[in-house]
Amino acid sequence: MTAQAIDFTSGLTAMGFLTSALFFLRFWTRARDGLFLAFAAAFALLALEQGVGTWFNAIREEQGWVYLLRLAAFLVIIVSVIRKNREAPR
Structure with missing residues (x-):
């Protein structure tokens, strides 16, 4: 792949991640x-x-x-899922 195609694909991926972030922020x-x-x-x-x-x-x-940064993102997910599972049921 050319450098422009790699940059374009990375931009699309980043846009998808930001869209997902906004989606979860709306739920929050x-x-x-x-x-x-x-x-x-x-x-x-x-x-x-x-x-x-x-x-x-x-x-x-x-x-x-x-x-x-990717490691930090996965650690945030792991810690939050563990914390959510340790909460007392309402």
């Missing part, structure tokens, strides 16, 4: 459930990771610091 405003807010934050981090990776051309393995 209605339900006030922290799990929805965590998913919104995680998808925003994934969008940021796509944008930063494209901006700095971090496709090579030696520039793996960008993937720490």
